[in-house]
Amino acid sequence: EDQVTQSPEALRLQEGESSSLNCSYTVSGLRGLFWYRQDPGKGPEFLFTLYSAGEEKEKERLKATLTKKESFLHITAPKPEDSATYLCAVQANEYNFNKFYFGSGTKLNVKP
Amino acid sequence: KAGVTQTPRYLIKTRGQQVTLSCSPISGHRSVSWYQQTPGQGLQFLFEYFSETQRNKGNFPGRFSGRQFSNSRSEMNVSTLELGDSALYLCASSWNPADTQYFGPGTRLTVL
Numbered sequence: 001e002d003q004v005t006q007s008p009e010a011l012r013l014q015e016g017e018s019s020s021l022n023c024s025y026t027v028s029g030l031r032g033l034f035w036y037r038q039d040p041g042k043g044p045e046f047l048f049t050l051y052s053a054g055e056e057k058e059k060e061r062l063k064a065t066l067t068k069k070e071s072f073l074h075i076t077a078p079k080p081e082d083s084a085t086y087l088c089a090v091q092a093n094e095y096n097f098n099k100f101y102f103g104s105g106t107k108l109n110v111k112p
Numbered sequence: 113k114a115g116v117t118q119t120p121r122y123l124i125k126t127r128g129q130q131v132t133l134s135c136s137p138i139s140g141h142r143s144v145s146w147y148q149q150t151p152g153q154g155l156q157f158l159f160e161y162f163s164e165t166q167r168n169k170g171n172f173p174g175r176f177s178g179r180q181f182s183n184s185r186s187e188m189n190v191s192t193l194e195l196g197d198s199a200l201y202l203c204a205s206s207w208n209p210a211d212t213q214y215f216g217p218g219t220r221l222t223v224l
Contacts, residue, residue: 031210032212034212034213036215041200041218041220042217042218043116043118043202043215043216043217043218044155044202044215045215046212046213046214046215049212087155089155091210097167097168097209098168098209098210099157099168100145100157100213101157102147102154102155102157103154104154105154
């Protein structure tokens with residue numbers, strides 16, 4: 001079963017058109033939720049870690065929020081350089097081991 | 113501070129061959145995880161090492177193996193390569209297994 005689901009799969013925005021990406025999860029024993037940005041052919045770049053419902057983190061045009069079952073990555077007035085795939089991952093404690101589950105990502109394309 | 117480094121960056125092999133990939137974590141990080149990324153399956157967890165011990169293993173066949181050295185550097189080996197092993201192999205390091213993971217640039221493996 002899917003542990004982490006990201007939506008939409010792809011998103012096309014005009015420069016300056018704000019929007020949100022969604023990450024919903026079903027794991028129990030959540031220890032943290034992570035957002036990464038990945039450019040084609042490169043490794044994921046760490047953006048945010050969220051640990052508890054109600055927590056928010058901001059960085060430039062990006063703001064991440066967390067509820068008990070999902071997280072949102074809000075992009076305010078995006079620019080073409082924000083085009084990338086955004087990955088969400090959850091860290092769960094299972095049998096005293098930490099396991100990371102990644103979503104399939106949202107591919108964002110910002111047109112000038 | 114240098115990031116995670118992976119060598120080689122690109123590799124072309126033929127079916128039946130074996131391959132070894134290397135990962136040097138961020139200085140001070142003792143936990144290393146390996147992931148396979150393909151367009152169809154996304155990021156899939158291979159294994160996790162901490163203090164030279166494998167703590168966690170994903171659902172991959174025994175042809176995939178790894179190890180970690182006393183300086184925290186890690187290698188993964190794939191024997192008897194199959195066409196389906198073509199992927200981007202990513203290494204991620206963290207201070208400990210519960211901490212945020214930082215990814216390297218990946219090794220692009222192509223199996224012909």
